[in-house]
Amino acid sequence: MRIDIATLFPEMIENYLNQSIIGRARAKNIFTAECHNIRDYTLDKHRRVDDTPYSERQGMLMQCEPIYRCWQAVCSMTCSQPHVIYMSPQGKTLTQKRCIELSRLDSIFILCGHYEGVDARVIEKIADEEISIGNYVLTGGELPALVLIDSIVRMLDGALASPDCYEDESHFSGLLEYPQYTRPEVWEGMKVPSVLLSGHHANIQKWRHEQSLKTTLEKRPDLLKNYSLSKKDLSIITKLSGENDSENV
Structure with missing residues (x-):
């Protein structure tokens, strides 16, 4: 599986992707991940990627063009169009069932919003779905993106010792996991x-x-x-x- 992440903070993503089970899976090429700094795709000489929204609302909104150019670059790089996911509190809540379905795809492109969000036109243009990790709002989409990546990668062949490692866990079967114990007795x-x-x-x-x-x-x-x-x-x-x-x- 290939995962491309469009973000303003690639360091946040990279630091996590090199740790623990996910880091080992990446090192073994069980999946590949590329972080793309959206600022690298702006035509603005000051590398601005945001502007004020057409409303009286406070804050800044991410512009279409840098995001669209980033997506185009990934499509050109991979000679394909990956499944595009926008991490958004307006999306459908992430479930184990959806994680299983996504783990079967060849490639996904995850868009991380920031500020007051993203111009709706680029979401309409490229996004296949919006996913939320819960009924609350975060500063950006990086943490939700990492939650999504972790939940998908751990089910890829070879990421864990065996399928039993995740098939017995909460939500996989539809039930919560049974209590577990270790030494001492x-x-x-x-x-x-x-x-x-x-x-x-x-x-x-x-x-x-x-x-x-x-x-x-x-x-x-x-x-x-x-x-x-x-x-x-x-x-x-x-x-x-x-x-x-x-x-x-």
Whole structure:
């Protein structure tokens, strides 16, 4: 996969992309990433990329031309048109399902806005979709872009030791992840669940699934609406709901 990022602050992106799992995946060429400073594509001698909006609103708005020229340069460089994503609080909220879909693409171009945002015309001209990482506003699109890149790259073949490393995680299956434990076996009087020490694989898998249902029910019950619950799952949830009601009496 190739990822191109259009930004005013390429250093922010580069520093993160060279760290930890993402950095190792990049070093192994599991994916390639290129940061493009939008200022390099302005025709203004002062390298300005923004101007005042046509309204009474305060602040500055990023102009179309430098962004468009940056996108054109990437298309020319790659001899293709990548899937363009504009990181925006107005976009659809990022989900694990969308991350999985994006991880299957050959190339994406991520546009990071700044100031009061981007002239709407260039978004209409080149963007395939807008993505938000939550119902709040940040100073720029760099942090959301990194969230998106991290969530995509970790699912590429070879980025993690095996698919199990992300398939068991929260949201991948539609449920939250079960609780996890490590040594020591007893800490502050709290013991690791005995089933995890049993070595009985089937029982451990059963416990993990039940705990995922329980965690999701307690922390994010809204997720259960979109999860295909089996009759056994419904029985477990009914039992858990009864236990929760008893505890609250």
